[in-house]
Amino acid sequence: MNYNVCIRKSIEYINDNLDKKTGLEDIAGKVFLSKFHFHRIFHAVTGEFVAEYIRKRRLEEAAKDLVNTDSKIVDIALKYQFSSQEAFTKAFKKLYGTPPRKFRKNPDNGIAFMAA
Template sequence: MRYEDRLLRVLRYIHDNPAGDLSLDTLADVAAMSRFHWHRVFHAMTGETCAQVVRRMRLHRAAGRLIREKSPIDVIAVECGYPQPRSFVQAFRASYGMTPNAFRKAGRLDAPALLQRDGDMTMYPVEIRDVSQRRLIGLHHKGAYMQIGLKFEKVSTMLFSRDIWHQCGAMMGAYFDDPQAVAESDLRSFAGAEWQGGDTPDGFDMVEMPAGRVAVLTFKGPYATLKSGYDWLYGQWLPTSGETPRDAPCYEVYLNNPREVAPEELLTEIHLPIA
C-alpha cells in the first residue's frame, strides 16, 4: 500500500467516525503500520500529529452543526467525540475563542438580510477585480458543502506526499449549486488548489474558473460561518451595487491555513463572477 493511500484511509476513518475510537493505536491499525512508525510518518507527511488532526476535524464538524442545527449542544458534543460536556467546552473555547453556546449565538444565520437591523449587520469589504482564467486541480464533492472538508484534507495530503505543492497557488473551493434551491445530497462542489504546472497529475480532477470581472468579499472567521458572508454579498451588496451576476459559480480562495491559525483568524475571499 502506498503511504499516500494509508494517509487517505486514515483521514476517511477520522471523518466517518468522529465519536469513535481515534486513538493512535486504532489509527495505526487503519494505516496497517506499527504505532511507533505510523506516528512519525503521519507527522512528517502532514505537519500535524494524529491527535491534532482528530481535534481539528472533530471541532470543525461540531462548529458546523452548532450553526446549522438546533440539536442540544451536549448531543453535538457526544456525536463529535466529546462524551464529557466540560471537555468539549474547553476544547472548543481553546480553538474558537468562545464557548459553543456563544459561537452558536454569534453565528445565527436564520435572519434574512432585509429583517436585520443595521446595528446587527456585519459589514464586509468588497472590491471588483478583473481576473485571469484559473485552473484548479483537486477532487469533486457531492453532498453537503460543510462536508467538503474531507476532500480538502485529501487534496492537501496528495499534494504534499507527491511533493508537487510548489506547483500550486492558493487552496480554492468551487460551489456549483445554490444550497437553498438544490437538495443537500445533490450539491456539487470542488476542493482543490490553483494549478500552475502542466498536465493534470494522476488521481486529480481539474476544473477551470473563467476569466472576467468578479466581486470579491473578504471574510474573516471560521469556515462554519461563511454563509453570513454570502448572505451579505447577495442580500446587501449586490442589490445596491448596480452589478449583475454572470452564469458562473462562486468560488472561494483561502488566504491562510487552518492548520496554522485559529478559526477566528481564517481569511477567505468569496469570488462572485459579475457581468
C-alpha cells in the same frame, strides 16, 4: 511504500469515524502500520499529531452542528467523543476563541460552513 496513500486512507477513516471512539492502534491497523511508525509518518506528512488532527476535525464538525442544528451542546459534545460539556467547551474555546453557546448565537466569526 507510498506513505501519502497511507495517510490519505487514514484521514478518510478518521473523517468517516469522527463520532466514534477511535484510537491510534485502530487507525494504524487500517493502513497496516505499527502505531509507532504510523504516528511518526502521520506527523511528518501532515505536520500534526494524530490526536491533534482528530480533535480539530471533531471540533470543526461540532461547529457545523452548532450552526446547522438545534441539538443541545452537551449532545454535540458527546456525539464527538468529548467526555463532558466542560471538556468540549474548553477545547472549542481554545480552537475558535469563543465558547460554543456564543458561537452558536453568532456563527459569523469569520468561519464559513456549508449547510449540513
